[in-house]
Amino acid sequence: MKVLLVYAHPEPRSLNGSLKNVVVSHLESAGHQxxxxxLYAMQWKTTLDAFxxxxxxxxxxxHPSLDSQRAFTxxxxxxxxAREQDKLRWADTVILQFPLWWFTMPAILKGWIDRVYAYGFxxxxxxxxxxxxxxxxxxxxxxxxxxxxxxxxxxxxSHYGPRGINGPIDDLLFPIQHGVLYYPxxxxxxxxxxxxxxxxxxxxxxxxxxxxKQRLDMLWRDEPIRFRQxxxxxxxxxxxxxxxDIQPDRSxxxxxxxxx
Amino acid sequence: MKVLLVYAHPEPRSLNGSLKNVVVSHLESAGHQxxxxxLYAMQWKTTLDAFxxxxxxxxxxxHPSLDSQRAFTxxxxxxxxAREQDKLRWADTVILQFPLWWFTMPAILKGWIDRVYAYGFxxxxxxxxxxxxxxxxxxxxxxxxxxxxxxxxxxxxSHYGPRGINGPIDDLLFPIQHGVLYYPxxxxxxxxxxxxxxxxxxxxxxxxxxxxKQRLDMLWRDEPIRFRQxxxxxxxxxxxxxxxDIQPDRSxxxxxxxxx
Numbered sequence: 001m002k003v004l005l006v007y008a009h010p011e012p013r014s015l016n017g018s019l020k021n022v023v024v025s026h027l028e029s030a031g032h033q034x035x036x037x038x039l040y041a042m043q044w045k046t047t048l049d050a051f052x053x054x055x056x057x058x059x060x061x062x063h064p065s066l067d068s069q070r071a072f073t074x075x076x077x078x079x080x081x082a083r084e085q086d087k088l089r090w091a092d093t094v095i096l097q098f099p100l101w102w103f104t105m106p107a108i109l110k111g112w113i114d115r116v117y118a119y120g121f122x123x124x125x126x127x128x129x130x131x132x133x134x135x136x137x138x139x140x141x142x143x144x145x146x147x148x149x150x151x152x153x154x155x156x157x158s159h160y161g162p163r164g165i166n167g168p169i170d171d172l173l174f175p176i177q178h179g180v181l182y183y184p185x186x187x188x189x190x191x192x193x194x195x196x197x198x199x200x201x202x203x204x205x206x207x208x209x210x211x212x213k214q215r216l217d218m219l220w221r222d223e224p225i226r227f228r229q230x231x232x233x234x235x236x237x238x239x240x241x242x243x244x245d246i247q248p249d250r251s252x253x254x255x256x257x258x259x260x
Numbered sequence: 261m262k263v264l265l266v267y268a269h270p271e272p273r274s275l276n277g278s279l280k281n282v283v284v285s286h287l288e289s290a291g292h293q294x295x296x297x298x299l300y301a302m303q304w305k306t307t308l309d310a311f312x313x314x315x316x317x318x319x320x321x322x323h324p325s326l327d328s329q330r331a332f333t334x335x336x337x338x339x340x341x342a343r344e345q346d347k348l349r350w351a352d353t354v355i356l357q358f359p360l361w362w363f364t365m366p367a368i369l370k371g372w373i374d375r376v377y378a379y380g381f382x383x384x385x386x387x388x389x390x391x392x393x394x395x396x397x398x399x400x401x402x403x404x405x406x407x408x409x410x411x412x413x414x415x416x417x418s419h420y421g422p423r424g425i426n427g428p429i430d431d432l433l434f435p436i437q438h439g440v441l442y443y444p445x446x447x448x449x450x451x452x453x454x455x456x457x458x459x460x461x462x463x464x465x466x467x468x469x470x471x472x473k474q475r476l477d478m479l480w481r482d483e484p485i486r487f488r489q490x491x492x493x494x495x496x497x498x499x500x501x502x503x504x505d506i507q508p509d510r511s512x513x514x515x516x517x518x519x520x
Contacts, residue, residue, distance in 0.1 A: 010307075010308070010309045010310065010322055010324065011310075011321050011322040011323065011324075013321040014321065014323070040307075040309065044307075046306035046307050046367045046368070046371060047300075047304075047306050047366075047367060047368045047371075048270070048361075048366065048367065048368075049270045049300065050270065050271075061271050061273040061274065062270055062271040062274075063271065063274070064270065064271075064359070064361075065414070099324070101308075101324075101374050102370075102373050102374065102377065102435070102439060102440050103435035103439035103440070104364055104370070104435055105370075106307075106308065106370070106374060107306045107307060107308065107367045107368070107370040107371030107373075107374050108306070108307045108308075108367070108371075110362075110364070110365075110366070110367040110370050111306060111307075111367030111368075111371075113362050113367075114361055114362065114366060114367050117362065137425060154325070156498070156499075156500070158499040158500060158501055159499075159500045159501075161501060162511035162512070163501045163502045163510075163511050163515060164499075164500055164501050165397060165490055165495055165500040165501070165502070165516065166439065166500075167434060167435065167438070167439070167512075167513050167516070168511060168512060168513075171431065171434075171512060171513055172435055172439075174427060174431075175362070175363035175364055175427065175432055175435075178427070179362055179363035179426065179427070179432075180362050180363070230425055235425055238416070239416075239418040239419075239424075240416070240418060240419045240424055240425040240426075241418055241419075241421060241423045241424050241425070242423045242425070250423075251422035251423050251428060252422070252427075252428060252431060252512060252513075252514070253427050253428075253431055253512075254512070255423060256425065256427070
């Protein structure tokens, strides 16, 4: 595998820092190639703005998506953005690793998505017609690649369970797994989540590492989450609603997974 | 009202910029006080890191929540953080305004949450006992205040409907409305969402502004979303799962709203 690990924790001497090292050493010792985008160490520019186009028009209003398209098309993206896109092209497998802060990713990682996911690269790709609404949700630039989230939480597993007060972890991660990863075409593996990080003793840490290594070994053998492809017949176009005969009378994130 | 508008769009000459001006002028002309945190104009520091404590221990590992607690308690937070907290204390009403980027807020606003929501301020507040698991989800520092999201999307309303491919907008916003706003005690008003922003002609813009002004006028008269209080008896403590007799056999975000 060629693995890109996008890592978003500010402290190397943390649980996340240790798990990151475990991922890298385990994959490399199994003969895989690994690149790490350590966003804090890289001092990643978090905020999407007009300066992301090196050829920006100073007088014209800045339009986030159209300026992104122009910069991508004419090759005038900020070099830090282009470098990350090259890593994504190189990788066949992408892992996003982060602590869950306020029920989603830290700002620095969101800023990686906001900036690297350019118009023409991660969205705005493909034709729009009566049967095909762009290459997205199962098609797109990342088609053929796999991705997985590696997430830590302070809260307990029950707090993120089906009836937990924080909401089910699968629903909290849906906007990332479906909206950020599946959208440009990644196959998405079930997440690896470490709960209740304040209670991590040596035994539990060893167990966690073993389980993580197993998941890494199975990344291309396990089944991905069966999100429904947008353009394969399940959705009305252009309303992009699930057709009435599929999961009739149901709604919510869960209907976009084919559990048949 | 004393309204804090936290605004996260990079271009003043945008739909979001116009709507921001409408909010401010409408509220002020009705006699309300308004402060705007225009995050792009302020060049808000987006990334939470060790420098957020002006008295950081250079040798010790940086611990995001414990260092936040220390800085908050001893009054050594970065001044930009303390200023935003003062605005939150001053306000009785908070509006977060942003374009939906990748199904959640832009990084700069996430970084406002990550940094301003200090340990001891927005979380880690109150006692933990067998009947009370901290002042959160309906209690906390923001109790007695109201909040509302003002969101724009490029996608169509049907794409965000109950069976839309992006997921229902209420579910996409749940981690923000419940996890970011209700968590420290805000009463949360239904969001004001403007869809399909590329198709905004003069007539639709006028309609949108009228509807927005009505919502602003009703901010303290409309009913907030009836999220369930954590410590009022609906949840088992410390598992923090909804008790079995409430919405039995159901799961997901929706069960945390009392529709009785």
